[in-house]
Amino acid sequence: MKDKDKLVIRSKAIFTADKKFPALLDGYIVVEDGKITDVKDGELPQVLITQDIEVLDAVNDLVLPGFIDPHTHLVHGGSRELELDMKLAGKSYMEIHEIGGIRSTVQATRNLTEQELYDKARASLDRMLTFGTTTVEAKSGYGLDKETEIRCLEVAQRLDREHPADVVGTYMGAHALPPEFENDTKGYIEFMLTEVMPEIKERGLAEFCDIFCEEGIFDIETSRNYMQKAKDMGFLLKAHADEIVPLGGAELAAEMGAISAEHLMAISDEGIEMLAKSGTVAVLLPATTFFLMADRYAPAKKMLSAGVKVALATDYNPGSSPTENIQTAMSHACFGMGMRPEEILSAVTINAAKSIKREGVAGSISVGKKADILITDVKSPAELIYRFGVNHIVEVYKNGRLAARQGRVCYE
Numbered sequence: 511m512k513d514k515d516k517l518v519i520r521s522k523a524i525f526t527a528d529k530k531f532p533a534l535l536d537g538y539i540v541v542e543d544g545k546i547t548d549v550k551d552g553e554l555p556q557v558l559i560t561q562d563i564e565v566l567d568a569v570n571d572l573v574l575p576g577f578i579d580p581h582t583h584l585v586h587g588g589s590r591e592l593e594l595d596m597k598l599a600g601k602s603y604m605e606i607h608e609i610g611g612i613r614s615t616v617q618a619t620r621n622l623t624e625q626e627l628y629d630k631a632r633a634s635l636d637r638m639l640t641f642g643t644t645t646v647e648a649k650s651g652y653g654l655d656k657e658t659e660i661r662c663l664e665v666a667q668r669l670d671r672e673h674p675a676d677v678v679g680t681y682m683g684a685h686a687l688p689p690e691f692e693n694d695t696k697g698y699i700e701f702m703l704t705e706v707m708p709e710i711k712e713r714g715l716a717e718f719c720d721i722f723c724e725e726g727i728f729d730i731e732t733s734r735n736y737m738q739k740a741k742d743m744g745f746l747l748k749a750h751a752d753e754i755v756p757l758g759g760a761e762l763a764a765e766m767g768a769i770s771a772e773h774l775m776a777i778s779d780e781g782i783e784m785l786a787k788s789g790t791v792a793v794l795l796p797a798t799t800f801f802l803m804a805d806r807y808a809p810a811k812k813m814l815s816a817g818v819k820v821a822l823a824t825d826y827n828p829g830s831s832p833t834e835n836i837q838t839a840m841s842h843a844c845f846g847m848g849m850r851p852e853e854i855l856s857a858v859t860i861n862a863a864k865s866i867k868r869e870g871v872a873g874s875i876s877v878g879k880k881a882d883i884l885i886t887d888v889k890s891p892a893e894l895i896y897r898f899g900v901n902h903i904v905e906v907y908k909n910g911r912l913a914a915r916q917g918r919v920c921y922e
């Protein structure tokens with residue numbers, strides 16, 4: 511929307527992700543000043559077609575809300591393709607973790623300046639946008655010392671200001687033990703709580719706080735204590751839970767009133783029940799399962815039947831999911847976990863919005879929300895998922911403005 515004041519998008523297949531409407535709406539969307547001001551079924555009234563209105567006729571194209579990627583480790587240095595030989599030789603994620611893994615990324619991240627981290631993360635954010643992602647959650651956790659953690663969160667915040675995509679910051683100092691606190695979990699937790707988090711909170715650098723609750727990383731008791739204190743400081747909670755071992759991370763997330771529990775490949779039946787009851791969103795990361803060459807995906811269908819809210823994300827990070835493409839995660843959600851196309855679309859829109867507390871402003875095509883809208887080259891949700899491995903997003907509108915087209919960013 512460059513010259514005209516109003517944009518109207520018309521399509522026979524609008525997936526609004528808004529329960530008020532049928533699964534696919536045959537109608538039109540009106541956009542003014544970056545917001546959605548009307549959504550209607552039926553023909554576009556002639557009176558709406560005036561000179562100051564741009565009409566985008568996407569009649570046969572599936573139209574979607576902008577995708578929300580609610581779990582990424584966007585800001586980091588380096589890459590880890592050197593781990594590929596180890597993976598192919600059969601080494602597990604935790605075996606690689608013991609000899610480098612996260613720590614090698616910590617070293618690479620500490621070595622970069624703010625500008626270098628920004629440039630790298632911005633290139634990733636551009637790529638995400640071309641695949642349809644208009645809102646991204648970004649976790650810290652590759653600095654682990656105070657200075658680098660804050661630098662990474664500052665980069666995420668600067669991207670939120672300067673890039674068309676919205677970036678939501680999460681502090682994840684509790685990602686691994688830094689070399690300064692080798693074998694001193696207690697000391698490191700204390701350091702985060704007293705030295706790092708008060709400043710992050712005071713400067714509003716992160717809304718959420720996340721912890722890698724996993725065997726060999728942070729155990730349940732440590733996680734419970736830490737989460738309680740983070741909550742007392744005013745952070746909203748997230749947890750990397752039951753990724754590899756069924757530790758009871760989902761149960762803990764539910765007990766603590768966390769907004770989301772993430773990964774959940776090894777979730778127990780009890781954990782599923784507790785998430786359904788607490789309303790904690792399950793953020794599933796099937797591209798990670800694929801990349802870890804693991805033998806089981808998170809039991810998405812079981813969670814959906816139990817009434818758990820399910821969201822999907824890329825988990826974009828250099829060690830277990832080096833892809834910015836949320837459509838990859840959507841493919842694995844279908845072919846790995848058996849999710850249906852409409853469930854997948856809800857999981858990357860409205861449920862993803864809920865998992866980062868943005869359901870009031872994004873995640874569906876509803877009046878009053880940001881005009882984050884995707885035009886695709888397919889006719890239906892089924893075609894979008896079925897034809898996997900290619901980018902189906904033709905145009906990305908962010909706040910009502912064209913931000914990416916045919917795989918390239920084009921925002922001003």
Ligand code: IZC
Pocket residue numbers: 583611612615722750827828829830
């Ligand atoms: O760098 O390995 N699982 N954190 C938790 C990761 C994967 C990222 C990494």
Ligand code: ZN
Pocket residue numbers: 581582583750825827
């Ligand atoms: Zn993660």
